[in-house]
Amino acid sequence: MRYAMAIDTKKCVGCSDCVIACQIENEVPVGYCRDWVTETVHGSYPMLELELRSERCNHCDNPPCVRCCPTGASHVVEGGVVLVTPNKCIGCGACIESCPYEARYSHPDGHVDKCTFCIHRIRKGLQPACVAVCPTRCMYFGDLDDPSSEVSEMLRTRKYKVLAPEAGTKPQVYYLV
Amino acid sequence: MAPFLLVLGLFFLFLDLKHKLFFWRLYTTIRLESPMSWGAWVLMVITPLSFLWSASYLKELVPTWRWRWKFLERLEGLVIRYRTPIAWVMILYSLILGIYTGILLSAFNARPLWNTALLGPLFLVSGLSTGAATIMWMSKIHLERRLFTRIDLILIGIELFLIIHLFMGFLAGPEVQIEAASLFLNGRYALPFWGLVVVMGMVLPFFLEVLELRGKKIPAAIPAILILAGGLIFRIIMVEAGEATRYLY
Known part of the structure; x- marks a missing residue:
């Protein structure tokens, strides 16, 4: 099993519903977020192209955050999902520095926090909160080992990219371009 | 101590x-x-x-x-x-x-400035050099002071070699490391790094130590404090600049 997410940059309108849904679902403290939307503009006026990306933890196949964690608080669970155990985390910040995607933040309680792919929802057979609320349905979540899953289907039929592949982290959030 | x-x-x-x-x-x-x-x-x-x-x-x-x-x-x-x-x-x-x-x-592979195998040896030599400087400064035994002054000269030499090698490696590396190096070559860390760390913290004390070994009267505290300050500033700059470097996407 290998959970992954595919996000269609052509369909995303940058509404940030995914951000709000995540904050509410996961009780993210006010002023923080586990996912966010970036806008990148290519070209020069008036020939412009805008790319919108909903970004979050990439649940890497080769996660540097798990490697550098001194206590094992950062760990990998089923489907390659990377989680943090708050009462094992000492708040040293090594994982924050090791993440090329700046996906982690220091929770006001002291421990490090990040996207969990809503593993608590997945275990119940639900979709992650961000995917479930997306009004343009530009996000796909599923198991890459299952060739009939929506996410496998998308990666088979569409062109995609991942962020900073040269970092060697093997990220598992794919952007359809 | x-x-x-x-x-x-x-x-x-x-x-x-x-x-x-x-x-x-x-x-x-x-x-x-x-x-x-x-x-x-x-x-x-x-x-x-x-x-x-x-x-x-x-x-x-x-x-x-x-x-x-x-x-x-x-x-x-x-x-x-x-x-x-x-x-x-x-x-x-x-x-x-x-x-x-x-x-x-x-x-930390997410920080291109840090992500080089040379950083460990460089920090080690810099740490040994500050240690030697402390002994040079605090020791009351003349022979011990001379010995550690000599050791420190070698350590500073190795340190300078490693620093040059570090930037050579960055400039021959991928885009993110070239950007990291440019923070030090023409960016905002150029002056504090080359001025305070390399010149004031290594080259100047090196010459003072040579003069001292040749019998000139130089208070041991001066090169020692320069090296200690240089070592500290080196660490502060490397940590701060490293946090500013990242992958581009």
Whole structure:
């Protein structure tokens, strides 16, 4: 099993519903977020192209955050999902520095926090909160080992990219371009 | 002095944690892949050893000193008897401790400035150089001061070589490392790095030490303080600049 997410940059309108849904679902403290939307503009006026990306933890196949964690608080669970155990985390910040995607933040309680792919929802057979609320349905979540899953289907039929592949982290959030 | 500075350093490390009450979690696991786990365990060994080592010399410094409990007397006897093996263990552990900070930073592949295998050796040599400078400054024995001045000259030479090599490596590397190097070559860290760290903290004390060895009267404190300040600024700059470098996408 290998959970992954595919996000269609052509369909995303940058509404940030995914951000709000995540904050509410996961009780993210006010002023923080586990996912966010970036806008990148290519070209020069008036020939412009805008790319919108909903970004979050990439649940890497080769996660540097798990490697550098001194206590094992950062760990990998089923489907390659990377989680943090708050009462094992000492708040040293090594994982924050090791993440090329700046996906982690220091929770006001002291421990490090990040996207969990809503593993608590997945275990119940639900979709992650961000995917479930997306009004343009530009996000796909599923198991890459299952060739009939929506996410496998998308990666088979569409062109995609991942962020900073040269970092060697093997990220598992794919952007359809 | 060493054990107290070590504890001061540990205290600052503790202050830097954001989930302080869980610090003991470091000692419920050994994670071979994590440099910080190595660092935590090495400190666990070397801190008490360093106290024992220093305490075993207390009677030489304060001849009227008496240990209050019998077992401390016996412990002191043991430490004195096994000084040579303990010294070797401490040398080994202090080398690991010295190189650990650099390896810790170099393991963060998200920070291109740190992500080089040269950082460990560079931090180690810089640390050894500041150590030699401290002995050069504090020692009352003329021969010891001369010896450590000579050692320091070699260390500064190695350090300069490693710094040049570091930037050569960056400039021959991928885009993100070229950007990292440009912070130091023409960016905002150029002046503090080349001015304060390299010139004031290495080249100038190098010449002062050479003059001192040739018999010129130069207070040992001047090159020593320059090296200590240079070593500190080097670390501050490397940490701060490293946090500013990242992957581009």
